[in-house]
Amino acid sequence: MTDDEIIAKLKGTTKDAARHQLETLQAILERNGGVGYLRPYLRSYPAPVDAATFRHAVPLSCYDDYPLFCSSGTSSMKPKLIPYFDSVLSKTISSLANQGSAAILQRFFPPRPLVDKYLWFMYAGNVTDTKDGFKAVAASAFPFHSSKSNPSHFLTMSVSPKEVILGSYVEQQMYCHLLCGLRHSNLVDGIRAPYATGLVRAICLLESKWQQLCQDLEYGCPSLGISDESMRNSVSEVLCEPQPGLAKRFRYICKAENWGGILSKLWPNAHYIRCVTTGSMEQCYFQIKYYAGEIPVLGGDYFASECCVAINLDISQTPELTRYIILPTAAYFEFLPFDNDKMSRSFWR
Secondary structure (H helix, E strand, C coil): CCHHHHHHHHHHCCCCHHHHHHHHHHHHHHHHCCCHHHHHHHCCCCCCCCHHHHHHHCCCCCHHHCCCCCCCCCCCCCCCCCCCCCCHHHHHHHHHHHHHHHHHHHHHCCCECCECEEEECCCCCCCEECCCCCEECCHHHHHHCCCCCCCHHHHHHECCCHHHHCCCCHHHHHHHHHHHHHHCHHHEEEEEEEEHHHHHHHHHHHHHHHHHHHHHHHHCCCCCCCCCHHHHHHHHHHHCCCCHHHHHHHHHHHCCCCCCCHHHHHCCCCCEEEEECCHHHHHHHHHHHHHHCCCCEECCCEECCCCEEEEECCCCCCHHHCCEEECCCCCCCCCCCCCHHHHHHHHCC
């Protein structure tokens, strides 16, 4: 499909949202109607439970009502676990949402054949085991660990090799991302991170380690502080050989007292910076804008650990003006009643 066809299909899922929501709920109940946290409400009803019965019998709830079953980690800033179901329904909408996100980005910034890489602060190596033996990874890291997923697109577009993305130590990975990004600074079309806080951490590391980064470029190998052997070897291949000219240019840029616009100076061909800057991440927005200089800071989509909740159709908006289009086939959503007039009266008292 073309980008326009993808966006049209994505918008099409938002039409007749009520019907899509009931169909989505029914599909969920057919597979998961017997799970533990629903049994107290549905045990007296014959299976399979239909959507009308669910809406009648199961009350609105919050994560505190079933902390042993699932919870979201980003909004509370605490890592928690959510089971992933490898269903056709979830994969279809996830694929469409990601394709739509890429198509919207390309509307703003069409691809350039000679500047086609991302400095992508991605960390997919933190894999743990639950007490029941299940693998636990960040949702954004899932494509790198699933036997049914192909992460080749990410790897092709990233300036960093997969050994960095799959590394074990986040600070070392972050350092290597920066080093690879500086080595190929002329190829970087965009600077990306899942969340604004991660990008701020990377900028702070750049601010404290720029002299060492320049030395690594000058010598053509990463510092001994990178203890992961596979990561060291892969980054050495990216560096290829000593780069004294690059090291000299970056030293001149970084020694300036004012670091306003530093990212646009180090990566002059970058079209954009993109990360989630809404919600709890909004506090980082102006800090990133300061370092970005002339590079526009784009908003991200509302992709939660549970599902691809919503898409951002106008990524150029500032956080306070960002509007998300909820995808009614991604999950079943129930909303608390909201009286806009009552809220307005309370506000002006």
